[in-house]
Amino acid sequence: QQQQTLTMWSHWPDEVSKRSFIEERVKQFEAATPQCKVNLQFVQKADLYTSVKTSVRTGQAPDIFWLEPDEIAFAKSGYLEPLDKYIDLANLEDWAKRAWTWNGKVYAMPQEAYSVELYYNRDLMKKIGVTPPAGMQMTQAQFADMVKRSVAAGITPTATGVGDRPYPGAYFLQEILLRKLGTEDYEKLLTGKLPFQDPRVIEAMTWVKQLVDAGMFPRSMATMKLGESHYYFHTNPGALMFPIASWYTGRAFVAPEKGGQPKDFALGLMKYPAMDGSKCPECKTLAVGGSYVMYSRSKNKECAGKMLSSLATVENGNKWMESVLLQTGVRTDPSRITSIYAPYFKELQERGAGARYFIGTPLHYMSGKCGDTFAQVLNRAFPGGLVSVNDAAAQMDAACKASG
Amino acid sequence: MAAVHLENIFKRYKGTAQPAVDDVSLSVQDGEFMVLLGPSGCGKSTTLRMIAGLEAISEGSLAIDTRKVNEVPAKDRDIAMVFQSYALYPHMTVADNLSFGLRRRKVDSQQIAARVKSAAGILGLNELLARKPAALSGGQRQRVALGRAIVREPKVFLFDEPLSNLDAALRVNTRNELVRLHRRLGATMIYVTHDQVEAMTMGQRICVMNKGKVAQVGKPLDVYRAPADAFVARFLGNPPMNILKARIVQGPSSAVAALGGSELPLARWARAALPPASELLVGVRPEELQLHEAREGVGTLRGVVSAIEPLGAETLLMVSLEGDAGDVMARLHRDVKSSIGDRVGLTIPDEALYLFDAFTEKAIPAADVGAP
Amino acid sequence: MAAVHLENIFKRYKGTAQPAVDDVSLSVQDGEFMVLLGPSGCGKSTTLRMIAGLEAISEGSLAIDTRKVNEVPAKDRDIAMVFQSYALYPHMTVADNLSFGLRRRKVDSQQIAARVKSAAGILGLNELLARKPAALSGGQRQRVALGRAIVREPKVFLFDEPLSNLDAALRVNTRNELVRLHRRLGATMIYVTHDQVEAMTMGQRICVMNKGKVAQVGKPLDVYRAPADAFVARFLGNPPMNILKARIVQGPSSAVAALGGSELPLARWARAALPPASELLVGVRPEELQLHEAREGVGTLRGVVSAIEPLGAETLLMVSLEGDAGDVMARLHRDVKSSIGDRVGLTIPDEALYLFDAFTEKAIPAADVGAP
Amino acid sequence: MTDPSSGVAAAMRRTLASWLSAPEADSRRASLPTVMLFLAPALLVYAALTAYPVLRTFYNSFFNVADLASSEFVGWAHYAEVFKDRTFWAAVRNTAAWSVIGPILDVVVGLLLALCLYAGVPFSRFLRVAWFTPVLLSYVVVGIMWVWIYNYDWGVVNGMLRAMGLESWAQAWLGDPRFALGSLIVTHAWKWAGFNMVVCLAALHSLPSEVLEAAELDNCGWWHKLTDIIVPMLWPTLLNLYILAFIGKMKVFDLVWIMTEGGPVWSTETVSTYVYKRAFNWNTFDLGYPSAIAVVWFFVVVGFVVFFNLLFRRRERMEY
Amino acid sequence: MTSASTTLKPPAAVDHREPLTAALSRMLRNGGLMAAVVLYTLYSALPFLWIGTMSVRTTSEISANHFAWPETFHWEKFRIAWVDSNFAQYFWNSSLIVVSAVAIVTLLGAAAAHCLARYNFRGNRLVYFILFSSIVFPPQIILISLFQVLVEYELYNSRLGLMIVYVSLQLPLTVYLLEGFFARIPQDLFDAAKMDGYSDFEIFWRIVLPVGMPAIATTIILNFIQLWNEFLFAVVLLSDQGSRTLPIGIRAYMGDYFQDIGMIATGMMIAVIPVVVLYAFFSEKLIQGMTAGAVK
Ligand SMILES: Nc1ncnc2c1ncn2[C@@H]1O[C@H](COP(=O)(O)OP(=O)(O)OP(=O)(O)O)[C@@H](O)[C@H]1O
Ligand SMILES: Nc1ncnc2c1ncn2[C@@H]1O[C@H](COP(=O)(O)OP(=O)(O)OP(=O)(O)O)[C@@H](O)[C@H]1O
Ligand SMILES: O=P(O)(O)OC[C@H](O)CO
Numbered sequence A: 001q002q003q004q005t006l007t008m009w010s011h012w013p014d015e016v017s018k019r020s021f022i023e024e025r026v027k028q029f030e031a032a033t034p035q036c037k038v039n040l041q042f043v044q045k046a047d048l049y050t051s052v053k054t055s056v057r058t059g060q061a062p063d064i065f066w067l068e069p070d071e072i073a074f075a076k077s078g079y080l081e082p083l084d085k086y087i088d089l090a091n092l093e094d095w096a097k098r099a100w101t102w103n104g105k106v107y108a109m110p111q112e113a114y115s116v117e118l119y120y121n122r123d124l125m126k127k128i129g130v131t132p133p134a135g136m137q138m139t140q141a142q143f144a145d146m147v148k149r150s151v152a153a154g155i156t157p158t159a160t161g162v163g164d165r166p167y168p169g170a171y172f173l174q175e176i177l178l179r180k181l182g183t184e185d186y187e188k189l190l191t192g193k194l195p196f197q198d199p200r201v202i203e204a205m206t207w208v209k210q211l212v213d214a215g216m217f218p219r220s221m222a223t224m225k226l227g228e229s230h231y232y233f234h235t236n237p238g239a240l241m242f243p244i245a246s247w248y249t250g251r252a253f254v255a256p257e258k259g260g261q262p263k264d265f266a267l268g269l270m271k272y273p274a275m276d277g278s279k280c281p282e283c284k285t286l287a288v289g290g291s292y293v294m295y296s297r298s299k300n301k302e303c304a305g306k307m308l309s310s311l312a313t314v315e316n317g318n319k320w321m322e323s324v325l326l327q328t329g330v331r332t333d334p335s336r337i338t339s340i341y342a343p344y345f346k347e348l349q350e351r352g353a354g355a356r357y358f359i360g361t362p363l364h365y366m367s368g369k370c371g372d373t374f375a376q377v378l379n380r381a382f383p384g385g386l387v388s389v390n391d392a393a394a395q396m397d398a399a400c401k402a403s404g
Numbered sequence B, C: 001m002a003a004v005h006l007e008n009i010f011k012r013y014k015g016t017a018q019p020a021v022d023d024v025s026l027s028v029q030d031g032e033f034m035v036l037l038g039p040s041g042c043g044k045s046t047t048l049r050m051i052a053g054l055e056a057i058s059e060g061s062l063a064i065d066t067r068k069v070n071e072v073p074a075k076d077r078d079i080a081m082v083f084q085s086y087a088l089y090p091h092m093t094v095a096d097n098l099s100f101g102l103r104r105r106k107v108d109s110q111q112i113a114a115r116v117k118s119a120a121g122i123l124g125l126n127e128l129l130a131r132k133p134a135a136l137s138g139g140q141r142q143r144v145a146l147g148r149a150i151v152r153e154p155k156v157f158l159f160d161e162p163l164s165n166l167d168a169a170l171r172v173n174t175r176n177e178l179v180r181l182h183r184r185l186g187a188t189m190i191y192v193t194h195d196q197v198e199a200m201t202m203g204q205r206i207c208v209m210n211k212g213k214v215a216q217v218g219k220p221l222d223v224y225r226a227p228a229d230a231f232v233a234r235f236l237g238n239p240p241m242n243i244l245k246a247r248i249v250q251g252p253s254s255a256v257a258a259l260g261g262s263e264l265p266l267a268r269w270a271r272a273a274l275p276p277a278s279e280l281l282v283g284v285r286p287e288e289l290q291l292h293e294a295r296e297g298v299g300t301l302r303g304v305v306s307a308i309e310p311l312g313a314e315t316l317l318m319v320s321l322e323g324d325a326g327d328v329m330a331r332l333h334r335d336v337k338s339s340i341g342d343r344v345g346l347t348i349p350d351e352a353l354y355l356f357d358a359f360t361e362k363a364i365p366a367a368d369v370g371a372p
Numbered sequence D: 001m002t003d004p005s006s007g008v009a010a011a012m013r014r015t016l017a018s019w020l021s022a023p024e025a026d027s028r029r030a031s032l033p034t035v036m037l038f039l040a041p042a043l044l045v046y047a048a049l050t051a052y053p054v055l056r057t058f059y060n061s062f063f064n065v066a067d068l069a070s071s072e073f074v075g076w077a078h079y080a081e082v083f084k085d086r087t088f089w090a091a092v093r094n095t096a097a098w099s100v101i102g103p104i105l106d107v108v109v110g111l112l113l114a115l116c117l118y119a120g121v122p123f124s125r126f127l128r129v130a131w132f133t134p135v136l137l138s139y140v141v142v143g144i145m146w147v148w149i150y151n152y153d154w155g156v157v158n159g160m161l162r163a164m165g166l167e168s169w170a171q172a173w174l175g176d177p178r179f180a181l182g183s184l185i186v187t188h189a190w191k192w193a194g195f196n197m198v199v200c201l202a203a204l205h206s207l208p209s210e211v212l213e214a215a216e217l218d219n220c221g222w223w224h225k226l227t228d229i230i231v232p233m234l235w236p237t238l239l240n241l242y243i244l245a246f247i248g249k250m251k252v253f254d255l256v257w258i259m260t261e262g263g264p265v266w267s268t269e270t271v272s273t274y275v276y277k278r279a280f281n282w283n284t285f286d287l288g289y290p291s292a293i294a295v296v297w298f299f300v301v302v303g304f305v306v307f308f309n310l311l312f313r314r315r316e317r318m319e320y
Numbered sequence E: 001m002t003s004a005s006t007t008l009k010p011p012a013a014v015d016h017r018e019p020l021t022a023a024l025s026r027m028l029r030n031g032g033l034m035a036a037v038v039l040y041t042l043y044s045a046l047p048f049l050w051i052g053t054m055s056v057r058t059t060s061e062i063s064a065n066h067f068a069w070p071e072t073f074h075w076e077k078f079r080i081a082w083v084d085s086n087f088a089q090y091f092w093n094s095s096l097i098v099v100s101a102v103a104i105v106t107l108l109g110a111a112a113a114h115c116l117a118r119y120n121f122r123g124n125r126l127v128y129f130i131l132f133s134s135i136v137f138p139p140q141i142i143l144i145s146l147f148q149v150l151v152e153y154e155l156y157n158s159r160l161g162l163m164i165v166y167v168s169l170q171l172p173l174t175v176y177l178l179e180g181f182f183a184r185i186p187q188d189l190f191d192a193a194k195m196d197g198y199s200d201f202e203i204f205w206r207i208v209l210p211v212g213m214p215a216i217a218t219t220i221i222l223n224f225i226q227l228w229n230e231f232l233f234a235v236v237l238l239s240d241q242g243s244r245t246l247p248i249g250i251r252a253y254m255g256d257y258f259q260d261i262g263m264i265a266t267g268m269m270i271a272v273i274p275v276v277v278l279y280a281f282f283s284e285k286l287i288q289g290m291t292a293g294a295v296k
């Protein structure tokens, strides 16, 4: 059979564990499949998207590339190859498959999955004299009080940076909303079927706005990059909490001189607070993250299919969890996981125990103007204290109802 | 070497009403040094550039020897031109400037070297061959421009005011050099200038142009002495000829020109030769006027000294004639003692008088034609 | 109105060895028209610009009337200057150009209007007041530049070759206008030129400069007739004075200058006045030479005609003297008949002879000093 | 000439002949082939890579172009939408503000710097290089540099304010819609002042020194020399620079993209970034709508340039 | 400005005080001027210095104190940045693309400029206007369809494609600058060469180009600076990592090092130093060319 070289582009150039995981899989694949060579490149997300979004139209996109489910439009526009006949779909979690299903076909190998978590610094928490409740979920009042104490102690309550990402600023609000509304209404909200001007939404936003005004977010949030916000949280100047997805580990669990968290860092995980009168305090976001897709005009579909198929095994799912300490859309057998970070991982699983998952982040549901408005208003302006509740809700409704 | 014949040549620029060159006919003989002289804008450069092939001829025929060349492009006419601005190639050394035209013509390199050497020798450029034009003085640049023409050994040399950028002393020198060069090469040369001294001293013949037309062609002194019209008379000579309006009155023996109170007998003109109109223009060159103590008598202009310019070598006297007949300039001996406001008389030798028609400004020849 | 006194003024530009102005002392009287004359680069402009305050004075003292002004900035010296390039403000109308200096001096607006009107009247600019400089001819610009100086009613007017951009005819006119203006305003004027005709006709006194030094100061004709050195002698006069090397020999009654084969008696000089060295320079102006048929005798230069330039009004003869004594130029009557190669004699009137020291080039005054 | 058809033919033949055969005897004329030899390559590049794409953009703007292979005609729909698009209008406002204010800053600073050098401050050779250096840097470098300079926590600006005891003045310069656009404009001016300086300096040096001296004799101090003489005489140059900068700013993209990507809340969105986002960054894949914006913007820019030209038409050529 | 008031007083009174006040005001003025000059120089140069210090410090050192002078100079960071990131490749790509684009645009532009400046032919000004007016085209008007066009010509994602796009981008400016300069080359020079027997093309090659060198040098430098730093078209028209140019490389590099400010500073210095060094050498030429009237 003829030798094929496929091009594969991945995000994560700065996340060592994910990177080496993929590199190893590729090496194994090449060893096992001599007729296929893989030209693997790690490209920062922004650049990757820029390149891929232009090159898919030209027939020159990489054979395999990295996408998140908010880019399902690739599939809708016919740029992706359905994977049904290439990989063993049984090895994928159902919710993960759903995130990538369009017209009945599955379009991606959901390598990465994550839940949206609230990390905190145990030492600082002690310093301001707060002890998290047993269930690790605070009430509205407890949480507000903690924020106030933190501010009073000169400690930024939450590290958040939206300088280069359209979503982290909205994590907190989004989780509050999910709990307040419950999965069904939350989904309606995200798909434009429920207005942001709904009283429950307004109520939630009003509370978050109070926290914002109390100084919950750093003033440098708007220009802080995602990577900087990690550093801000665990090293300098240090923040009490860090609302981020569970892929926190990718950037934090590396050597400190590479920007990772300090060796003895007292990382804790708690649940997002539930507002009084929340419909679903146990709700939680689970989402498919970085996934690999196959280009529909690829000239090396056979090899590409084999490559993706080699990733989609339970064994690899476990390896991923073990080395990256992060969920995956591939089926796994968590009991087998051992590593120095096992305690962390245990805690992560504890926080997820008994949760009701809502699958997908807002951007997975919003596109075009709506997505842009979300990124600008809910992700930046609202937590930055730059818009009022009503203004923000009105802007969201104007953009999302029209496109929804 | 070659003769150049212009026949009824016109040049009309787009968007101008008057032709820049208006029906010019002129024959330049083989080996002749012809000067085109005229005031600024009279069409001298245009004429020259048409000969060179740098400007299309609107009408008429241009021939070099017997061949009509209207349509021949400049590069094939075998003519060399020296520009007022020298137009040296600023990025080439003097040697390269000299040889540039030959290299293009595929002259073999030994011969190029020989010709460059000889031209450099003639013009004293040997020391300068490796320099670039920026490092040369005005006079040296001028010589390089000349050299560039000489090495080409062309049929015809054209010069467009080549001396006007030089200072006075250098101008006199180069003038002489050019004349000597012409004698030595025996080449046909056409030389454009608006400087009458250059024209008088260099030209074998001069062609005076005015407003695109040829006013007069002839040997320099002939033209000076017998100008064809008032324009030529004024243009040649410095200070220029005094030309005054006069009335013709009948005198005792001949006609008399009356200027204000003064009367000049026109002995040399037959009555019949004078125009029927009673007005004409009387001309006299400043150097022909003599201060006359008597201040009276026929043939004497009377007036008041209005300005004195002692130039050292001579003195110019401006005299306002009686009866508002105008001002005349007299060029007198340096020792003249006179002061502003003096009433003086100026005599004019009979043979120094010129007459021009008041309307056409054409000269009215005297009966003893040809030797005024 | 004011007098200007320069005392031992020096100007040294950075990086040049020779001072550009070298120990110049000069007093210009109140109301005088003084001309600074000299070849290009002799320091005329620099001197003028130091007076104006546009150039720092390296050494020496400059006083206007009795006040030392070395340190007074240009704008406070109350001097007006007319530049060679006119330096009109291109973005202002003629009227604004005229009034700008007054407005800056806070003269009240009625008076400005009056002064502008009067200056415009004097210079015939009334029609042009609303135009911008780009829409003016060279002569008109010149007049605006003048007007700008006049309205200021300054203590001193300075002119830096203001006519050199004009064509010949306009130059003569403007020259006269300027002289008239000076008479009318009675102002102190310092006028820089390298044109000797301008200097001779305009200046009440002229100051001839050479290489940064003052060569001679005096009335124009005095300087022409009694040049202080060979440089001045050559510089004033066109064609320039013939200056030849000669040996002094003892003649029968007086000393004799020997040039090649010819001998010129030096009757007007006492033996004692002549330098001990046996060499000196003999000068004679071209217009003083007379063609002499005899070709022999004391006081006659003998030679061969090497070039003839008939200029119409006169004829220039270049004569190569016998015995390689050099060339002399004679300015002769227009009717002279001579041809190249003729052997001729040229006589010199005794009183037309000049002597200069061969080394210092200083003039050696004759015994009957002051009236050569 | 009596037969009209032969007359026409003859005329055509003559015209053709006059095109092809050079009136070689005129040095300012050249035959058509010669002219084409010089012009054709440039015109070809122009036609293929400027003219054609422009027309193509016009064409695109009437279609939905999600895939290169297929497109769907939508008529004027995109245009109708453009005029309702609030983000577009925000971008227009920002770009207009930037293009009008920015150049003033650039040109004034450039002129002042040039005047310093012209006045002969010491070390002018070094300063000329130092001040020009920002021009050499790519927007990427400038952008990152200034993002750091504006950093809220450890940026130079806030650092200095804090050092001066002005803690309350410290701002998230790029994070606050009130300051973000201004901060970008300052950065842009930082980069371009040197360019304007060099051009102004060249223009200053070609001013006739005698006119300045005349002004001095006319009792002008440095301030009046500047306002009454130098600025008016440099006016054409300054206008040119202004218009050049204006055009540049109507196009501004790179710096915004690197520093703020148009945020926060579209406060630094420019038309260029918006077009780019919609064409290559949003997950909508449609090239038609951004093309329509580009077309609208094209006419706006051309309109402005024509307007400027009319406005300044009177400026006669200054001779000096 | 104090001297303005002194002129109003009678000159005699001013006489002795003048030098003093004048000197004082001059000193003040000069002092103010010098202060402004120093401040501006700091403003324009300090950012470099800052980035420069950061480029030889490690990120942890930097975050401890952002403004400290480096205690130890970590020069090895330059090696690491150069080796680990594709800088050599980016450099080569940028050089290849930019140098050829500048060479071609100079040649094409000069030919067109010469033709427009020298010859009278019908449509001369029209062609000039058309070529020049594209200077006002906003890039986005051609960006999108240029992308489509290059895809059709199969030049998308190729260095050749980007190179010819660069040629077209800089063409208007080049023609504009050179036309202005060439038009001022005296016609006599051109005529002299004609009479020396040279054809139009040879004259262009042997006279116009060498004589126009100051202006050509200026356009070369300007074009080079602009293209070397070009970002937008490079992002859209190249997707392959192997063909990226330097600005894109730095951007990607930033991403790769993400929160590693120190390394990013190192990368920035690598990108900046060559251009600055080049400019330090050629600044005189550039300014000469501009003063010669290339830009005005
Ligand atoms: N390219 C042109 N287009 C239109 N008119 C022109 C052109 N060149 C010259 N002219 C006009 O033709 C006339 C003759 O010009 P030409 O250059 O031959 O004068 P000239 O005698 O050489 O003058 P000068 O002594 O000033 O050089 C002038 O009126 C001039 O304005
Ligand atoms: N700024 C300067 N720096 C150095 N040398 C200068 C400067 N200006 C003039 N010079 C030199 O000083 C000398 C006198 O110059 P100046 O301009 O006064 O001459 P000028 O008599 O006015 O000559 P021209 O008739 O050519 O105007 C010249 O040798 C000139 O080269
Ligand atoms: O925004 P990023 O770069 O963290 O990407 C989101 C991914 O899902 C993280 O691995």
Ligand SMILES: [Mg+2]
Pocket: B044, B045, B046, B160
């Ligand atoms: Mg001419």
Ligand SMILES: [Mg+2]
Pocket: C044, C045, C046, C160
């Ligand atoms: Mg001078």
